[in-house]
Amino acid sequence: MDFESYSSFWNQQASTDEGALAAVDGSASEEIVRLTGGWTADQVRLALALDGRQRVLELGCGVGRIGRELAGDCRSWVGTDISANMLEVARERLADLDNVSFQPLHRTSLDMFESASFDRVYTVAVLCHMDKEDLFLYLQELRRLLNEDGIAYLETWNLAHPMGWKRWQFEVNNWKRSDQSQRKNVARNQFCTPDEFELYVREAGFQVVRSWADSPWIQVIAVPAGAGSQVAAQQERIDPVSQRIAYSRQWGELFGQLLDVIYGLRAPGDLLAALDQMPAHEEVALYRAYLVALWRQGQAHWGALPPEVEAEVSG
Ligand SMILES: C[S@@+](CC[C@H](N)C(=O)[O-])C[C@H]1O[C@@H](n2cnc3c(N)ncnc32)[C@H](O)[C@@H]1O
Structure with a gap:
């Protein structure tokens, strides 16, 4: 590079x-x-x-x-x-x-x-x-x-x-x-x-x-x-x-949790489970979709996506 x-x-x-x-x-x-x-x-x-x-x-x-x-x-x-x-x-x-x-x-x-x-x-x-x-x-x-x-x-x-x-x-x-x-x-x-x-x-x-x-x-x-x-x-x-222009506090927190996954401090499945427990919210849905996309790309490193999640995104 x-x-x-x-x-x-x-x-x-x-x-x-x-x-x-x-x-x-x-x-x-x-x-x-x-x-x-x-x-x-x-x-x-x-x-x-x-x-x-x-x-x-x-x-x-x-x-x-x-x-x-x-x-x-x-x-x-x-x-x-x-x-x-x-x-x-x-x-x-x-x-x-x-x-x-x-x-x-x-x-x-x-x-x-x-x-x-x-x-x-x-x-x-x-x-x-x-x-x-x-x-x-x-x-x-x-x-x-x-x-x-x-x-x-x-x-x-x-x-x-x-x-x-x-x-x-x-x-x-x-x-x-x-x-x-x-x-x-x-x-x-x-x-x-x-x-x-x-x-x-x-x-x-x-x-x-x-x-x-x-x-x-x-x-x-x-x-x-x-x-x-x-x-x-x-x-x-x-x-x-x-409030619709500014990133919310929750956005910052979700970002921090995603960083933990990217830095190898947390397993992606653990964050996915946590996101699935959070109250439905646009930001949570966006981070979930984003995490799944990252995991899908990084399966060699993180292991396979759970079959039900793979079915969700590929179907
Ligand atoms: C992270 S991407 C963001 C792209 C877009 N703004 C978005 O949010 O999707 C950074 C972009 O900035 C461009 N970029 C980086 N350095 C630049 C520079 N010195 N002058 C102009 N563009 C630059 C890159 O080529 C790249 O397309």
Whole structure:
């Protein structure tokens, strides 16, 4: 694996369709990518108040996991990515949508787009895969592309949440075991505290409207600095739907339990049994489907899926 440049890393990840799906949400399953994409798209749609009239740009769209579910609520949707291979898969997955287009990136710049040419911009699970200099440069570019009435939705890993910290420890231990004469993987997961992330957002020229940090992710809704009354109006709009945008505490807990399985601290069957005991809830259903997809991929390591679960997913 070539860890030296963002594009070579992500192109290798996306050298097969299955690899590309695995790289965006870990599932390697079209069905689960549709499911998690639908979940994230619901958050983004509300955060950005999409009603079909907006020109929307996603930074780091991957296979179009979110864009596929969101394009119907946009006038136009543009997916950008550093990986040409990811965009190939996205093009295939979104081939039936006529208001989408794709733009490969070659460096930390969006200079192929004119200033103020978008009404909405967003990025999910991308700023956490780069050095802070690149994160900040992209925030500045997103600000430049946004028109004065525009809204941005921005997200990264939250170091200050216990599950964010736990996830970062994985990176620390990985580095401890690595050949340290080599450069670190440029695309490794990187983390911010909420204060730090908001500082970058503000210094890039935004005003933060709302932010949430009660989960392993920091989620920020921002508008151009100086947008004045727009901030109060946006806050009023967002407050009633806040719980549908922000990841819940339960989401963070479920994520932590899934990490235990991924780190080998807990058997997948044990978590599956625990999920089956929990009160029925959308988040539990999503994590259950996700766990089953991961287990299905990892049967060589974790053992076979219970036959009734295999029958459930294959039938
Ligand atoms: C974990 S995936 C998330 C994809 C998508 N946002 C989603 O949530 O499904 C990260 C994506 O960011 C892209 N990416 C990584 N580094 C990037 C960079 N420096 N510039 C632009 N895109 C980048 C990768 O190619 C990959 O498609």
